[in-house]
C-alpha cells in the first residue's frame with residue numbers, strides 16, 4: 001500500500017469500508033482532509049475503573065497481576081506515587097478530565113456534574129483542533145462526557161459496546177434504525193417499576209438474552225461482566241470494547257484526543273475462566289491491619305474478595321496488552337501519546353471492600369499512571385508525588401499545545417516538565433454528600449507532602465468530636481500501619497493547619 005494513503009482512504013477506494021463507518025454521523029471534520037499533520041501527535045487516555053496501584057505487581061504488589069503491563073511499560077514512563085483526585089468515579093474522573101480537584105470542579109456526589117466553568121475547561125477543550133472521541137462503560141462518566149462534548153464530537157453511545165440491546169434491535173427492526181431506537185425505549189426496556197409498554201417484546205428480549213448468553217456463560221464462572229445495575233442488558237465483554245475502539249481509531253481524522261473509560265476491574269469482579277481461581281490458595285498473606293472506624297458490613301471473606309479483584313486485574317492486563325498491540329500494529333503508537341491510568345483505587349482490607357467508603361488509605365486513592373511516549377524504547381521510573389490534575393498539563397506540554405492555565409496546581413510532569421516542585425502538596429477529596437455550592441461540612445481530605453500523608457476526616461457523627469486525623473510516613477510505611485499523629489504531634493499539627501487554611505480558602509466563595 002502506498003504509505004501516503006491512510007487506511008480509511010484505502011478502504012474507501014477499495015470499497016471495503018463498512019457502510020456504518022462510512023456514514024458515521026460525526027460531522028465536525030467532514031470537510032477537512034484526513035491527511036495527517038506530522039507535527040501534531042494524537043493523545044489517548046485509557047482508564048480502567050477502580051484500578052488500584054496497590055494491587056499492581058509493577059508497583060510492588062507480591063501477586064503477579066500485570067505481566068503484560070509490566071512488559072510493555074519497559075517502554076513507558078511509570079509514575080509510582082500517583083494520586084486520584086477523589087475516591088470514587090464522579091469526583092475522580094472529573095479531576096482527571098478537568099485538571100482541578102473536586103472542591104473546585106464540584107462534582108462531589110455520585111452521578112454529579114461539574115460547574116459551568118469546566119464545561120469549557122477540560123481535556124477536550126485543551127486540544128482545540130483535535131478530533132475528540134470518547135467512550136465509557138460507566139454511566140456516571142458519561143454524564144461528565146455529555147457535559148464536555150458537543151453533538152458534533154464523537155461520544156460513542158454507552159449501549160453500543162454493551163451486549164444485547166443493539167443486536168436485538170437490528171434483528172427485530174432490520175429496516176429502520178430510527179424507528180428501532182424509539183421502539184426500543186418504549187417497548188422493550190422494562191422500566192424501573194418493572195413495567196414495559198409491550199410485555200410481549202420484553203419477554204422475547206429476555207428469552208433472547210438467555211439464549212444468547214448461554215454460550216458465553218462458561219467463559220465467566222462468576223457471571224458475565226456487567227456495567228452498573230444488575231441486568232442482562234448491561235453485560236459487556238472488555239474484548240469487544242477493545243476491538244471496536246482500536247479499529248475505530250484507525251479510521252478517524254488525526255490528530256485525535258481520545259478518552260476511553262473501561263469498567264473492569266470495578267466490581268462485580270468477574271474474571272474469565274482463564275484467570276478464575278488463579279490466586280486461590282496461593283499462600284499470599286497481606287499484612288494484618290486493624291478494622292477501621294468506617295468499616296460497615298465486613299464481607300464474609302475479604303481475602304477471597306481480594307483474590308477475585310486480583311484475578312479481574314489479570315483480565316484488564318491481558319486486554320490492555322491486546323489494545324497496545326493493536327494500536328502498535330496499526331502504526332498509531334508512532335504518533336500517539338498513550339496514557340494508562342484510573343479514576344480511583346479499590347480497597348479490600350480493614351473491614352472495607354470496594355470504594356464506597358469515607359476512607360482515603362493508599363489502595364483506594366493511589367492509581368497507576370504510565371505514559372507511553374511515541375518512539376520511547378526504555379522505561380523510566382518516577383517516584384515523585386503526582387496527581388490526576390497533572391495529566392492535562394503534561395499532555396499539552398508534550399504536544400506543544402498552550403498551557404491550560406485553569407488547572408489547579410497541575411504541572412507538566414518529569415521527565416517532560418522543566419523544574420518540578422517535589423515538595424508541592426497533593427490532595428484527594430471526598431465529600432459525597434456535599435451540596436454542589438455549599439462549603440465543605442462533611443468530608444474526607446488527604447494531603448501528601450514529601451514523605452508524609454495527612455488524613456483529615458471531619459463532620460462525620462460517628463467520629464469522636466466529629467473529626468479524626470491520621471499521619472503516616474507513606475514512603476517508609478506504605479501500608480499505613482503506624483499512625484504518627486500522636487508521636488509526631490508538631491508535624492501533624494502544622495500539616496493540619498496547612499490543610500485547614502486550604503479548606504478556608506476553598507470554602508470562602510461558598511460561605
Ligand SMILES: [Zn+2]
Pocket residue numbers: 049050088089090266343344
Ligand atoms: Zn470509578
